[in-house]
Amino acid sequence: MKTSYLFLATTLMLASCTASQKNASPQPSVSTDTATVYFTQEISPASLVRIYEALQVPASGRVAVKISTGESGGHHYLQPRLIQQLVNTVNGTIVECNTAYGGSRAGTEKHWQTIREHGFLDIAKVDIMDEEGDFCIPVVDTTWIKYDRVGTHMQNYDFMINLAHFKGHAMGGFGGVLKNQSIGVASSAGKAYIHSAGVTEDVNKCWLHTSNQDGFLESMAAAAQAVHNYFGKGERIIYINVVNNLSVDCDCDSHPAAPEMSDIGILASTDPVALDQACVNLVFNYPSKKGDDATALIKRINSKHGIHTIEHAEKIGLGTRNYHLESIDGNDMLDLLNQNSLSLLVRNRGITTQHTQHGVNDLLDLVKTDPARLKGAVVADKIIGKAAAAIMIYAGVKAVYTNIVCTPAKEMFEEAGVVISAKEEVPMILNRDRSGQCPIDSRLNDAATPEECVRILESM
Numbered sequence: 518m519k520t521s522y523l524f525l526a527t528t529l530m531l532a533s534c535t536a537s538q539k540n541a542s543p544q545p546s547v548s549t550d551t552a553t554v555y556f557t558q559e560i561s562p563a564s565l566v567r568i569y570e571a572l573q574v575p576a577s578g579r580v581a582v583k584i585s586t587g588e589s590g591g592h593h594y595l596q597p598r599l600i601q602q603l604v605n606t607v608n609g610t611i612v613e614c615n616t617a618y619g620g621s622r623a624g625t626e627k628h629w630q631t632i633r634e635h636g637f638l639d640i641a642k643v644d645i646m647d648e649e650g651d652f653c654i655p656v657v658d659t660t661w662i663k664y665d666r667v668g669t670h671m672q673n674y675d676f677m678i679n680l681a682h683f684k685g686h687a688m689g690g691f692g693g694v695l696k697n698q699s700i701g702v703a704s705s706a707g708k709a710y711i712h713s714a715g716v717t718e719d720v721n722k723c724w725l726h727t728s729n730q731d732g733f734l735e736s737m738a739a740a741a742q743a744v745h746n747y748f749g750k751g752e753r754i755i756y757i758n759v760v761n762n763l764s765v766d767c768d769c770d771s772h773p774a775a776p777e778m779s780d781i782g783i784l785a786s787t788d789p790v791a792l793d794q795a796c797v798n799l800v801f802n803y804p805s806k807k808g809d810d811a812t813a814l815i816k817r818i819n820s821k822h823g824i825h826t827i828e829h830a831e832k833i834g835l836g837t838r839n840y841h842l843e844s845i846d847g848n849d850m851l852d853l854l855n856q857n858s859l860s861l862l863v864r865n866r867g868i869t870t871q872h873t874q875h876g877v878n879d880l881l882d883l884v885k886t887d888p889a890r891l892k893g894a895v896v897a898d899k900i901i902g903k904a905a906a907a908i909m910i911y912a913g914v915k916a917v918y919t920n921i922v923c924t925p926a927k928e929m930f931e932e933a934g935v936v937i938s939a940k941e942e943v944p945m946i947l948n949r950d951r952s953g954q955c956p957i958d959s960r961l962n963d964a965a966t967p968e969e970c971v972r973i974l975e976s977m
Contacts, residue, residue, distance in 0.1 A: 552791035552840045558782040558915040558936065559846065559895055560761050561866045562602035568785045569603055569678070571845045574755050578675030580609040581644075583697060585682060588769050589621035589631045593762035593776075595682050601640040609678065610642040614668050614701065616769065617708035617720040646670035651704035654747050658739040658833040661715040661732045665699075665743035666707030676753045677744075679789070683758040683796045685765035685814050688712070688727070689734065690823020691800075692767050693793040694756040695830055699740035711736045731825055738830035741789060745835060756792050757785040760799065765817040778803060778811045780893075782915075790836030794827050804934035847918030847938060850897035855920070865894035876957065880908040881974065888912060901926050901939075902946035902958040907970030910935055921946070923958070929967065 555571045557564045569576075582604050587594025604611060615628055622628040625648045637643050646668025653664040681697035689696055700708055709723035710716075714732030717723050727733065748754035761780035766773035781799050786792040797818065803811035818824065831838050850862045850869065861872035861879045870890065872879035883890050891912035898905060901919045906926035909917060916936040923946045930937040946955040953959075960977065964970045 550837045550839060552786055552788035552837050554784055554786045554788075554791050554795040554840045554842050556782055556784050556795075556842055556844050557846050557895075558844075559864060559866075559893075560599070560759060560780055560783055562599055564783060565599065565603045565757070565759070566606055567845060568757065568783050569606070569755070572755050572785055572787060574787060576607040576609065576676045576678055576755070577753075579673060580607045581612040581646075581671070581674035581677045582607070582609040582641075582680055583612050583677055583701060584680050585697065585701060585767075585769070586611075586613050586622065586628070586632050586637055586643075587635055589634060591769075591773055593682070593684065593764055593766075593773050594635065595680065595759055597636040597640045599759070600680060603678075603680070604641045607678065610644050610674070611637055612644045612646050612670070612674070612677075614647045614703060614708075615645060615705045617705050617712065617723060618769075620769070622769075623705070623720075644670050644673075646702070647704035647707075651706060654743050656739045656743045657746070658735070658742065658829075660739070661729075661736045662710055662739055663715065665740040666704050666710055666718065667702050667744070668704050671702070671747070677748050677755075679754060679756045681756075681758050682762070683760045683784075683793075684763055684767060685817040686767040686821070686823075687765075687817075688821065689737065689826065690818040690821030691793075691797065691814075693758050693796055694789045695741045695793050695826055696737060698744045698789065699737040702744050703740060707740070711740050730822060734822065734826040735829045737826050738833060738835065741830060742833060742835040745789065751787065755785065755787055756789045757783065758792055758796050759783050760796055763800070763811075763814055765813050774813075777809075777813050778805070779809050786840070788836040788840070790827055790830045790838055791840035793830075794838045795840055795842055797824060797827065844916070844936070844938070846895045846916050846936075847897055850895070851918045851920070854897045854899060860899060862897040863890055863894050864896075865890055865892075877904050877908055877974065880905060880912070884908060884912050884971075900946060902955050903929065903961050903964075904955075904957045904970065904974060906930055907961065907964075907967040908974070910967040911971045925958075933967065 555568050557568050616622045621631040650669045651666050652669050653666050656665050679694045679698050681694045683693040686692040706718040709720045710718045713723040713726035714729045714736050716726040745751050763776045763778050764773045800811050805811050854862050859871050863870050894914050895916045896914050897918045899920050901922045903925045906929045910933045918938045921941045922939040946958050948955050961970045
């Protein structure tokens with residue numbers, strides 16, 4: 518398949534590309550292994566289940582789904598309606614631990630109140646794992662912490678789905694699966710121990726011992742590895758990052774800053790190091806523009822040396838920063854399109870609609886009557902010329918799969934940051950008797966922008 522990706526495949530198919538392109542730390546050549554990271558641009562209950570299934574590691578036994586239930590007053594945490602289908606699919610229990618700072622989750626009683634307020638008890642069983650105390654599990658890297666202190670209820674589970682919200686963090690630079698598995702799984706005392714890089718377990722004193730930033734980051738990596746090893750050295754744990762609501766602040770902030778960039782998608786892997794690295798790369802290679810800018814989040818990550826958590830996690834053997842990014846979007850849609858008398862498929866918010874009109878008529882109708890259907894959608898179209906590409910970009914489509922794309926359309930997609938996967942690229946789309954260029958596309962040869970193309974199309 519002939520495929521072109523702007524900020525995904527071109528720069529991310531292998532993890533030789535890193536965030537160092539924008540002043541993050543350079544990547545050491547520690548591991549020669551390559552992990553697979555699955556990716557979907559659609560953020561929906563259905564796509565969350567699809568990416569779980571893509572991992573081909575069925576959750577079995579008593580399944581813990583580790584999330585952050587979010588601080589009261591915040592609103593960026595993973596919403597119950599988003600995760601419900603996955604949790605129900607695996608018959609899982611949502612698990613959390615109490616925090617080490619003052620807030621709505623610092624004590625069990627207040628934490629249960631927050632969990633109720635945020636609606637998690639309405640969709641599944643929930644367990645605060647350190648409600649009845651904690652216990653220690655061994656760490657491999659004892660540079661700073663000598664053990665990892667986690668809730669006793671973790672012993673009640675056979676399998677864990679680490680379901681993290683990837684975003685910024687005031688202390689770690691960013692939070693993904695490594696943070697969700699270290700700070701997130703640790704008990705209150707365990708959190709204090711990690712934050713202070715092994716100085717104290719006292720939640721009232723740990724904040725006096727936070728000057729050792731790299732020690733804190735390395736302690737998170739060590740704790741994440743301890744939990745990974747607890748679940749069969751990774752055989753009974755999988756990792757998913759939902760990359761949305763990309764604030765510079767964590768869900769532990771009751772008043773997080775508004776995101777300055779758009780949502781990216783959902784990524785999953787059996788390797789937590791590769792997964793967090795892929796997410797960081799997507800942020801650092803984001804095609805920023807006015808009103809949709811990753812600069813603030815990049816600055817937050819760099820200001821806290823956030824990449825070092827991933828660096829150290831690889832160094833101690835938790836995983837690899839080398840990865841192959843594999844999209845799960847579109848190929849099934851293109852197969853369905855080709856096997857039936859369809860001209861267009863649109864998948865958005867877990868719903869796939871089928872369309873049958875010739876040319877760009879379906880796209881123009883959607884722009885006029887249901888523009889939300891296309892905004893953020895994954896689309897399959899048999900043949901894409903400049904006209905179709907312009908309408909899709911104008912409407913906010915995120916990813917496109919096609920049999921044939923013409924070069925001007927492909928270039929327009931790439932400039933706009935839309936993922937385009939095509940079986941074949943041709944110089945131009947021909948008319949029906951193949952005697953010359955498609956008449957609609959010919960009207961757009963001198964048009965430079967998607968907006969200009971759409972104006973011309975609407976006037977025809």
